[in-house]
Amino acid sequence: MNRISKNSLRAVALACATLAASAQAGEVEVLHWWTSGGEAKAVGSLKATLQAKGHTWKDFAVAGGGGDSAMTVLKSRVVSGNAPAAAQIKGPSLQEWAAEGVLANMDDVAKAEQWDSLLPKVVSDIMKYKGNYIAAPVNVHRVNWLWANPEAFKKAGTKVPTNWDEFFVAAEALKKAGIVPVAHGGQNWQDFTTFEAVALGVGGTEFYKKALVQLDPATISSPTMEKVLTTFKKVKDYTDKNAPGRDWNLATAMVIKGEAGMQIMGDWAKGEFVAAGKVPGKDFVCVAAPGTAKAYTFNIDSFALFNQRDAEKTKARKDLAVAIMSTEFQETFSLNKGSIPVRLNMKMDKFDDCAKASSADFVATAKTGALVPSIAHGMAVNSAAEGAIKDAVSQYWNSDKMSAKDAMGKIALAAKTR
Template identity: 45%
Template sequence: MRRTTRFLSGTLLAYSLLAYSVSAAASKVEVLHWWTSAGEAKAASVLRQGMERQGYQWQDFAVGGRAGISAMNTLRIRAISGNPPLAAQIKGPEITEWARLGFLRNLNNIADAEQWEAKIPAPLRDVMQYQGNYVAAPINIHRVNWLWINLRAFEAADADIPTDFDSFFIAADKLKQAGYVPLALGGEPWQVATLFDSLALSVMGPQLYQRAFLNFERNALLSDGVIEAFRLLAKMRKYVDDKGQGRNWSDTTQLLINNQAGMQVMGDWAKGEFFAANQQEGKAFTCVAVPGTKHAFSYNVDSFVFFKPNNENERQSQADIASYLLTPQFQRDFNRYKGSLPIRFDVPLPEDDHCAHASRDAFLYAQEHGTLSPSMSHGLSTTRYVQSAIFDVIDEFFYDPKQTPREAAEALYRAILSAQA
């Protein structure tokens, strides 16, 4: 049995000993999520308003911080006390862990009625299922491997938008000379891992990347590609500011918005922050794929699960939420604010959102050519326990210049091996 399963099983053992009681009353819907930044809060308001229009009393349960880690810790505490929320934002392999322990409601009836098989892209359906049954409702598709560009800084520095890593470092030097932070990076482990994730995808390519970070093959993890990704990560140290330790991702994006930094590697939720600040794509900012990843798509998918209800009122409340999530109106409005793609590809994208159109084109290309990759840094390729071990190695390397890229690759392999034991 994997240590991750033992961890969740041990944490949630009290579930079988407690009377199961969902806190939401008949007219209330309590939903746990970690959407707390400016753009995320606007996106979450779309769900709140949609449920209020149906007569429900929205009971917000927002837990920000650490890319959802704080929210998951809070959820475990609620679950072992026998008092989970009606619904919770959970993604990736953690969906399987909760389903395996018997917490989650089967959503097949809703999926059949709403024709999810026809609406959800085929590569993403399995993420929402456990033993062939739907146990989660998808919301969107995020592309992780984006490089965000502050066009005002690039113009002031007379720098060209990077097309490869040589031009990336040329631009970084010009931005630094012009007084800008070349690369905005918050010092949280998951942000450093997000940068490494895209570097690894670039230099390894999707197939080798998946062998390393989805299948955890020894030869792939110890390959020259992983070593090169660490080398590039080390080279980027001198281009980040010294005030980033502990800074959250949205405050880091704010450095571009406030014209203090030139670039940021971050998923397309960053676009939601630009839009929330009334910045216009093509004038204040733009997006390009991280060098070397134009035809690759590292994805993250937001989704909700629903805990087993106590009564018919709760069951109906959950059904109404799950059904609303895939409506065209919700898909359009929520993802406009969130920066992501609608999970439904029949929902039109805003004409003025170049980044959304580029993202959809990249997804369709990657789907056709087999270059879709579940993101390691955002919990789509592995469990949170293994992911945490990976984060520790990457973070230690970034802040320890004495460690060599080869030593880091070897440490990464050992950490993953230990985490899987």
């Protein structure tokens, strides 16, 4: 984002004004990367809500790359003076876009809809730039989950772990029973997802905040970080040789089939179990990653709205923001996506046991300060630092010779990336 020239961005306002003059009144073009079955169905409900208010929905879906492809397209659209009305953007990237002056102030909608009272402060802060709302949150994914196959654990004669000592006892028992202990896909974001779970479970919430949100040099170089890295690397001993390059859903399939005992992955993994006809609490178990029962790493999807000059398009944009935060959409979307609503006052009657547990923990940790952003999923630090740290973590994971102290040095250096 920072590489976009100021001259190009100054042209955005004029170009958007020209575009708005020729666009259909009340049209909302929405850029997103929700293209799978459940996601597409959820987006359809949002589209229907806007159409019911008399607006025209123009779908702009860009599949692939977990949003990377969509962001590339978005940047080119903004530079060319043809920004969509709304775009799926999340985490610190919201502030980077807002700093360029291209996002709309949504305070009037937020105040009328009482967003400050409906969202945990740690969430609303991410949705704001210099105290003003510039995005509407859609849902919450809990990242620090451990998924387990109860039959595999029964066969191995061991129990689902609640801390890292128990984790390695269980892993050893699964290994002896001929079951892959940990289903993993050797991709850097999957390595990083495991790493942040270990950091939270071994180091605790305050350590996590200082090391992976504030990027505090002293904490990154501390004995606790060395213990985190040592524990993290030990996990790899219990993955299989075919892990490198494996997609996350194929790793989940290993747990579903009983080929593997457990997987550390966000709650999107639940969709794979449910799609396979499995029932939570019976065919699979969802528990907090070892040592993290009283903490919650979140990944929140959100929509930023771009400045519009046309009155009808501005009205449509505001109606979109209202619809996103409505109880109806929050429920429908998360039921399809496997996530939970971001609103704090939602009824969870229609949700499964995993989602109910996630919601209860979301509310509880919001009060205790243990609700923390996932660095592995773009919620904690700027994209440049995140990418550099992610690479350093994967280098350590994949190296037979790099020590934990060497890895600490690489992470410390990566944390300075801007």
